[in-house]
Amino acid sequence: MTDTPITRVAKATPEPVARRIRGLSDRAIAWIFVAPTLFLLLAVNIFPLIWTIRLSFTDFRVNRPNRDAEWVGLENYQRILSDSDIWNTMQATAHFLVWTIVLQVLIGFTLAYLINKKFKGNDLWTTIIVLPMMLSPAVVGNFWTFLYQPQIGLFNYAVGFLTGVDPASFSMIGDVHLAPWSIVIADTWMWTPFVMLICLAGLRSIPDSIYEAAECDRASKWRQFWTITVPMVLPFLMLAVLFRGIENFKMFDLVVQLTGGGPGSVTEVTSINLKREAFEKWRTGYSSAYAVILFVTVFGLASIYVKALNKVKQR
């Protein structure tokens, strides 16, 4: 009969310690190791979530310690779901989410496809392309604020140079129609390399033998691309979309730095709006309900998406 790992450890342990350990079952030892993590998880994630849900049914305000919180039932949820301003912020978030994902996937995949070709200096190019994602979003926001400056900004100058328009005649972050795009451009610049890296991992995981077999079958490059490359990279691409989707739903610092939610409220995405409700207006109960709605939305969409992703992986 072979010794179990626990028995081996017990035998190797000096006598006084071993006596203490021998009195414990495997399960008890497992609990001892898992308990701190479990406790932290409960304290940091689960308890705040339950507390937030509880607060969402009250009119509690954290800046009014002298005032008792009253139970208001579903009133907060009702107010949020019927508030046109909040629907506008949802719309702004959706616009931002859809366009950043579309552009980042298209450009990221294209870059990965090009970088994957063997050519001199492709490692250097990979490093250069990846640089933006190493910066902090707040720094990127500040950086792009300067690039978008009508008088001195390189972006406006480039647009002026290419189109003949006076660079000082338009303001990317001050114009109601252009401001949402100014955020999409900056975010795409920053996070396309992330998508590219994931796609690159996918492309490099495809064995050469598959392409060689396709060559033997005289499949065209176009057909190889659609029947081998795309299906095999698709799970990676979907993973990238999942990461970027969740991240961009929470987008905050870049937008704050670039537009502060303006002009007007045209770029006020949900995270900024939620922060204003919770930590500027101090409507704690109301903003808890808001946070719960956002949590359920993201969790629900992500769950559906992960199921789809698993199906794709199993194909």
Add this chain to the structure above:
Amino acid sequence: MKTKLTLAVAAAALATGAGSAQAENLTLCWAAWDPANALVELSKDFEAQSGHTMSFEFVPWTSFADRMLNELNSGGRLCDLMIGDSQWIGGGAENGHYVKLNDFFDANNISMDDFIPATVTGYAEWPKNTPNYWALPAFGDVVGWTYRRDWFERPALQAEFQETYGRPLDVPATLEELKDIAQFFQGRDIDGTTVYGAAIYTERGSEGITMGVTNALYNYGFQYGSPENPYELDGYVNSPGAVAGLEYYKELYDTATPPGSSNWYMGENIDAYRSGQVAMQMNFAFIWPGVHADPNVGGERSGYFPNPAGPEGQFAQLGGQGISVVAYSEKQDAALEYIQWFAQPEVQAKWWELGGYSALRSVLEDPGFADSQPYAQTFLDSMAIVKDFWAEPSYAELLLAMQARVHDYVIAGNGTAQEALDGLTEDWTEIFEYEGKL
């Protein structure tokens, strides 16, 4: 060797009084800006005299309210002394964040009559216009204007302006004149550089555009409420005069500000002015010492003037802050000592010398004050015409509603001024209804 060192440290501590039972390390919380640096310098005298040591927690203006109100709301003990914004007084008093100072003032012969009345009302009183004090006026501030005197004095520009507007190019007496001058400079070539009229407050995220637009609104007839009932807003907030004031501010933004200045506040305005982009800048008076000392635009090249009059009077947005003792501090006695020290006339005089704006009358009414700095007279004139935003406990909600409504009209160009102010009236009414004040 170790013993000798320990004895030496102990002796030094005794000599400085640091080893005494009362010696505390006080933390003073404020915004990170030039006056805060002056206060650090000033506080060295307090350390030397009292034996207490001072630590400072300074946060940039854009996150100052977030950071410090979080601290107060959570009952944090980081700050023993807080130089909080004037709008926080209502919340600070009603929510128990600040220590009431009346008894302390009485016991130490500190009289609020010794301070400029506007600063007492603005920074210290809650409820307003009652003798209940929660702070000592610490830093008097107000929105005013800085202008490029060297550009204004150019003969060619003077002649052209005279010909166009039929009056000399000089400090504007009215907001309409200010707009003319700003439009005159807009897009003009000066020494090979395209310059613009005026840098004004347009910031969306915190309080910027509100602190700017009120300088036009007040002077055109906007009032926060009825004189009989402060919470009766309809017809005051959205009066025809207020609408005209808001339209004025939008026109100024559309026709006389640098392109891309859609989210500018104190810092951006300073940058635009100091880099020679604009002929005038709206900004709080605290920047004037910095402008005066600037190698590019300082000295005789710049001048200062109070916010010009409108059809309904001459007012300017009050800035500045009072200093309060935080109720959660465990070192309240030492913190009160600091306030007692800070209130002394000689300390206040030095405060002004170092670049801090004292609100003590003996400093401001000194015969030599007006000539003590090139901007001193403008500061006095401006402090005489101040008006402040709501200081209600719900001021943040009131402020954010105004930020959104005004930015949406002035910068984004949505709707009309009447719609913006009608909407603001509704927002504010709803907030006061929730508060039980209506």
